Amino acid sequence: MTQQIEAGDGVRADGSGADTGRPGEDRPEDDRYDVQAIQARWLPVWDELAAFRSGRPDDPRPRRYVLDMFPYPSGDLHMGHAEAYALGDVVARYWVQRGHNVLHPIGWDAFGLPAENAAIKRGLDPREWTYENIAQQKASMRRYACSFDWDRLLRTCDPEYYRWNQWLFLRLHEKGLAYRRPSQVNWCPSCQTVLANEQVVAGLCERCDSPVTKKKLTQWYFRITDYADRLLEDMKQLEGAWPDKVLTMQRNWIGRSTGADVEFAIEDRPEPVTVYTTRPDTLFGATFFVVAPDSDLAAELAARAPVHVQAQFARYLELVRATSEIDRLSTEREKSGIFLHRYAINPVNGERLPIYAADYVLADYGHGAIMAVPAHDQRDLDFARTFDLPVRVVVDVRDEDDKPLPDPADTGIATAGDGVLVNSGPLDGLRKAEAIERIIEILSADGRAAAKVNYRLRDWLISRQRYWGTPIPIVHCDTCGEVRVPDDRLPVELPPAEGLELKPKGTSPLGGAGDWVETTCPTCGGPARRDTDTMDTFVDSSWYFLRYLSPDRDDVPFDVEQARRWMPVDQYVGGVTHAILHLLYSRFFTKVLHDLGFVDFTEPFTRLLNQGMVIMNGSAMSKSRGNLVRLSDQLTEHGVDAIRLTMAFAGPPEDDIDWADVSPAGSARFLARAWRLAGDVTSSPGADVATGDAALRAATHRTVHEVTDLIEGFRFNVAVARVMELVNTTRKAIDTGCGGADPAVREAVAAVAVMLSLFAPYTAEDMWARLGHAPGVALAGWPAVDELLLVEETVTCVVQVAGKVRDRLEVPPSVGEEALRELALASPAVQRALGDRGVRTVVVRAPRLVNVVPG
């Protein structure tokens, strides 16, 4: 190895020329690629270089915000983190190479149950467990060569952070967007806490998979439903920039429907009851009426029912409450309910409709009561058939051959489609859409109906009966009621865990902190009690991307001016598991902050990349399954770069990576091959590339050109393949072509080093040093593409006869259609293939293809 080590041309982050860690001096003089030695060599150098600081006020580079979802500090980093951060790093490092000032921060989503559970198990303060894990993860991230700006760390469990959760809570409270109300809530008996709707997955607790039950509690909510239409509408901004899948999930979750509120008089009740329906056109087909058994209305109606019915109702209600969410949602389940011996009056025809209480009607959607039209609604039909209620067809629905569909009463299949109204008085002869419009018009004339939009989305329940979270900054005073803690008394700090019973018992552990709970009312000065609930940790993560902009400000949650500069996030990277929860809440917070005048945008994340999971042998890794792959083992065995490269090369980023299908050893071999190229470059830095081997130069420039597009399109696996190709080409050039002294080889290897710096920063840095540059390949700059070198001198034109390849012609790229046609027809191979058949047409796609179609 003979190349000169001289002052390189790497751009120094600090602008100085300090020559740290002269790479050549202590480097072993053999040609062995020693992963561990390379890692050990560069890590301290990088610390000094601090290439990824983004906070210099005079930085002239264009700004770009690349954000990785921050981790929960549950032990050390695992394979999933390794994938996520490898991919996010490719994007962040790419934009740095393109000359941008990239904000790429990291922090910890540090409040939450695992810390508390660990604390309970070991009798410690959750703080200890949390901060230890954070320290460990931080060290691992550093070793993993994540290009984070370490100056902007945040931890949501720091009072300096959660203080601003409280501050934001107060702003929402002032606007009426945070409120407390009693309701039936999702309750996880195992976690002993309430759950938001979003945290109940198929009737199970998202966290521990226990069946969720219902409980009546007074809880804090954020009024996210006020923003339902905007959360839906603004998704237009995200189309094409977020995965369709995520947008679809959010749309489903918000669940907008249009219909009408219709008033039904109730016998022996002065006030009418309003129901929501999406099919007001079928009013004439209503044959009964259903209320949710756990609604106030049901209780009231039952209270004035015959005595034996009251008893039945009480029993039924008990049964319903005992039914777990998962059973309730079972499609197989037969409809249940009881007749309350009360009647509603159909506003369109005065018919008496028997009122049932049945649990297929939900208390917290619409008005908790429905009109039932069994002919045209499957659920109503199922109920009608179970309880032997009449079925009346009012829409003539036809099949594709315009034949009327059979009577639902006979088939048991409701006809929900479009058709012409029948048996419906003034609506007869109208189609569905017209009938909906008409009936609303008729009934709204005397206020008995109104068009209405409804959402599946519910308000966000944020109270948690657990210790390790943000205290809700409200004081309850007997005289003043609910009082906000004034801003200047924030944060309301969590009391020490010592002495508190953290074990879940259904009420907040903070209730046990007597000195902490007992306080004075900020308004009247009298004795008062602090609210003892803590906030859902999704509050913490709903705005953390703003805190990164000014993590040290102690007078505001974030610097508005910095937000104007950096936000919205240009690229967000994270798992699809947060498709609904975190992303929906962050979008909501952003809109609230917009309305409060703190930010001037309405969507926080411009582009979203969802990476898949790392699995093993076809299933998710778990200790119990025995297929756990430890990241630390992989890093020890193959090195950081090989693992990062494997993550990027495995396939499209959104696909799962089955670790059994990929080859970190293969990645390491490739890296060694690439690294050795640098040792075979014998020209000096600054050699005139213009004189270099043209073919290799063309390959280099074409590769850079393609890789650029591939990276921007998140096609990292293909980008890596292109770099591999260039490495192979360069190897051949050195061994059997122009040789290592050719400046084109230096150019190619330098391009490989810079491109590899996105995926394999240690290897790239070492290559860079071997090429004779000062440290800092990360700041070397993306290779410029010489467009002239992309122009091919000749291209291969494929000549087909009847679609089969019969000949190839080398032609100039500018060849004319007519000339190419002549050339192709003149080909002996073509004539042979044609035989005595004539030529019908000749399709010419100059310069690549000619297809001769025989007669």
Place this chain on the structure above:
RNA sequence: GCCCCCGUAGCCCAACGGCAGAGGCAGGCGCCUUAAAAGCGCUGGAGUGCGGGUUCGAUUCCCGUCGGGGGCACCA
């Protein structure tokens, strides 16, 4: 039940409607080695799940079907 995505070599994956293979893994053959492993070099291998259609031409577009994955699913 409804909606979406994906089926290319033993495996992971590429291929503006135009030569089915870029890259990797595994396999085979060499080199190195006393030998083996490692390492290095070279290399065979599929007609694109299946059936139709559109087209001069289909892995690519359309319809159907099978298989895999995901989302939604008493929201009136």
